[in-house]
Amino acid sequence: xxxxxxxxxxxxxxxxxxxxxxxxxxxxxxxxxxxxxxxxxxxxxxxxxxxxxxxxxxxxxxxxxxxxxxxxxxxxxxxxxxxxxxxxxxxxxxxxxxxxxxxxxxxxxxxxxxxxxxxxxxxxxxxxxxxxxxxxxxxxxxxxxxxxxxxxxxxxxxxxxxxxxxxxxxxxxxxxxxxxxxxxxxxxxxxxxxxxxxxxxxxxxxxxxxxxxxxxxxxxxxxxxxxxxxxxxxxxxxxxxxxxxxxxx
Numbered sequence: 403x404x405x406x407x408x409x410x411x412x413x414x415x416x417x418x419x420x421x422x423x424x425x426x427x428x429x430x431x432x433x434x435x436x437x438x439x440x441x442x443x444x445x446x447x448x449x450x451x452x453x454x455x456x457x458x459x460x461x462x463x464x465x466x467x468x469x470x471x472x473x474x475x476x477x478x479x480x481x482x483x484x485x486x487x488x489x490x491x492x493x494x495x496x497x498x499x500x501x502x503x504x505x506x507x508x509x510x511x512x513x514x515x516x517x518x519x520x521x522x523x524x525x526x527x528x529x530x531x532x533x534x535x536x537x538x539x540x541x542x543x544x545x546x547x548x549x550x551x552x553x554x555x556x557x558x559x560x561x562x563x564x565x566x567x568x569x570x571x572x573x574x575x576x577x578x579x580x581x582x583x584x585x586x587x588x589x590x591x592x593x594x595x596x597x598x599x600x601x602x603x604x605x606x607x608x609x610x611x612x613x614x615x616x617x618x619x620x621x622x623x624x625x626x627x628x629x630x631x632x633x634x635x636x637x638x639x640x641x642x643x644x645x646x647x648x649x650x651x
Contacts (some may be wrong), residue, residue, distance in 0.1 A: 475511025
């Protein structure tokens with residue numbers, strides 16, 4: 403088990419974070435309904451987002467021995483509607499979580515419009531804008547917040563990926579967590595996307611390459627450290643981005 407900071411831990415090759423203080427698994431960017439959205443555009447993808455979510459959450463609660471999950475935004479994909487398949491898949495997932503005896507806190511992201519139409523039917527699911535506890539501030543990351551002293555901000559939204567270049571110019575791409583200093587002894591922990599089709603945005607030393615205001619405006623990128631997920635191997639702690647500048651895209 404790797405401690406990223408202040409009892410926020412990762413284990414195995416799972417794209418989830420465990421908060422020891424909250425005794426909760428934290429995950430982000432599931433994007434249920436993505437396949438339905440692509441099908442409406444004539445692109446037919448295998449329907450695997452729901453199965454992947456269920457498989458990963460079951461592994462996570464077994465490893466971390468908890469019955470609490472925090473979904474940190476973008477549980478669903480479609481912005482302007484609740485799709486038929488999206489609604490069905492979300493209902494199946496929330497039912498599965500309830501039957502497993504789990505308490506779920508769903509922090510709303512920018513894609514989570516209309517999710518209340520499903521979530522309100524399940525008494526084990528609480529919809530929130532953010533969670534604040536023990537110098538921890540959990541929110542999706544799509545909106546601006548004031549950065550305060552001695553706070554760890556846990557966000558999603560970025561779908562971070564580390565792309566490493568070899569001497570021939572070929573790239574190997576890895577989903578990753580990020581630990582970014584923000585100044586004032588505060589940090590951002592950025593979660594990788596759980597959705598299999600949300601392949602990621604390359605991390606870099608350019609603030610313009612990030613989507614979240616907290617990363618664009620406050621992150622000390624040269625000192626930002628990636629924790630890379632290597633499938634079937636586990637979590638690998640990499641050097642700071644400033645030391646990787648010659649091999650990252």
